[in-house]
Amino acid sequence: MHLCLFEDNGLDPLWPLAASRAVYDLRLGLRTLLDTTREAFPSANGTLLHSRDALGPVTARENDLLTNRIPGNLDVLFVNGRFVAEDGPALERLRAAAANDEAARVFTSDGDVVAAWMPEADPDLLDANALTRTTFGDLPEEELPETRLVGRLWHLLDGLEAALRRDYAARAPGYNILQRPEARVHEAATLTEPERIVTAKGCTVRPGAVLDATEGPIYLAENTLVEEGAVVRGPCCVGPQSVIKAHAVIEGSAFGYYCKVGGEVERTVVHSLSNKAHPGFLGDSYVGRWCNFGADSNNSNLKNDYGDVTLYDRAEDDFVDTERQFMGLVMGDHSKCGINTMFNTGTVVGVFCNLFGGGFMPRHVPDFSWGGTEKRMRYRTDKALRVAETVMARRDRELSDAGRDLLRAIANRRETAG
Structure with missing residues (x-):
């Protein structure tokens, strides 16, 4: 399983902090959202990043990770960069979906895409400036419990x-x-x-x-x-x-x-x-x-x-x-x-x-x-x-x-x- 942290269309409320960096490069304490998500999935074979087009080269250089490109049809767990990967039912459900190689699906919370599990990810998915529910087409949808997303500056x-x-x-x-x-x-x-x-x-x-x-x-x-x-x-x-x-x-x-x-x-x-x-x-x-x-x-x-x-x-x-x-x-x-x-x-x-x-x-x-x-x-x-x-x-x-x-x-x- 590979991780891919992505940006969605919920970034304007996080201006100016998200103006000059990908949202997952914001710190939630000492660690960034990217840090906590990667550490929450220690068995992942690698991490990919998706960001707005204007941020792509900067994000790739900052994190030394492949950005805005999926090499081949990898098995990918897409995780919203605003997701707070803390212990709880939501994180456990995402871990289980990838570990059990379940059928592809989209995980949502109150209308936001929290994650998507795709055993064979389409390499063209990351072409979009923001990944939304439409990006993942007609995949079945599952509501995640007790999910925390950073949606406002004070969050x-x-x-x-x-x-x-x-x-x-x-x-x-x-x-x-x-x-x-x-x-x-x-x-x-x-x-x-x-x-x-x-x-x-x-x-x-x-x-x-x-x-x-x-x-x-x-x-x-x-x-x-x-x-x-x-x-x-x-x-x-x-x-x-x-x-x-x-x-x-x-x-x-x-x-x-x-x-x-x-x-x-x-x-x-x-x-x-x-x-x-x-x-x-x-x-x-x-x-x-x-x-x-x-x-x-x-x-x-x-x-x-x-x-x-x-x-x-x-x-x-x-x-x-x-x-x-x-x-x-x-x-x-x-x-x-x-x-x-x-x-x-x-x-x-x-x-x-x-x-x-x-x-x-x-x-x-x-x-x-x-x-x-x-x-x-x-x-x-x-x-x-x-x-x-x-x-x-x-x-x-x-x-x-x-x-x-x-x-x-x-x-x-x-x-x-x-």
Whole structure:
């Protein structure tokens, strides 16, 4: 059996996070949706990917997997990239369909295609920009129970604590910080419940740092650094090469690789390669790649009246009720803000925004915006790409031709939208 994660037509509500990546490359905690699905089917012979045409080359390069092509008539379990592969009846049913080599069928939930099992998959299936119920023709249909699909931006934060605990269980190598002699943990660091703290090779914990696993486990990936006086409260997962800056207070959050994190951060996901290195609060938020926060930038995550927070939804072109009391900032890739920037409760900032100035930013900032509260203009595409090249070079990365084409396509869509 081969896996094929696909994109459907339910992506607009996940803008701007799904603008510059395939939906299954979004993190649900430390691991991506792709990670969790692949790990849920360990017996799969291989993994294929389907993405929107504009994302195909970027997705293939990011994941080093065959994208938008099926080589021959393979037996394929197609899985929606928005599917959360957590233990339960839905996952067990999909495993059984493939393991028992059942007849081809489509698995649905409330009208969405969750998966499709095809013992002989048509190689032309992946030609479509989005796979929908029509893609799978007249295959018989079966409704899946208790299925979870990521359909809105805040769904990426729902159940974050549970996701972090699953990440810890999946990534922890079976021994804790006290059993890893090569971990550089200073004797003046404080470890609370160290049996639930796991450090990978190359981690450093400096004097005065506090790792507190009382409320949940802590996982520090390869070559992470926790500086002097920082406090990390579990559950928390920190990706490779990331730095928790001196005197930071971190809890209930996940950070991908090459992030710098300072100030106060709680219940937040930072995808990777982004910096919030200075004082300031970030809570109940989701930050993409290549983002940067100026010193003393803050977001609100709770309304003064304690009511539910609304959030901009691209599909509705309006603000919709999240039914969450706590909801902070969603920031797309390559966006940056200057010192003392303030974000209101439930703010969505698009891709490639450069924000600065006093007062609260608007609660919806479109892609490629430049300016602040009083005046914003269109961020010139050529200038934005030059900045991206400079920023990426600092991490020994380059903007590929495919990546440049993708970002230009996003910019052009903004131009068309006005």
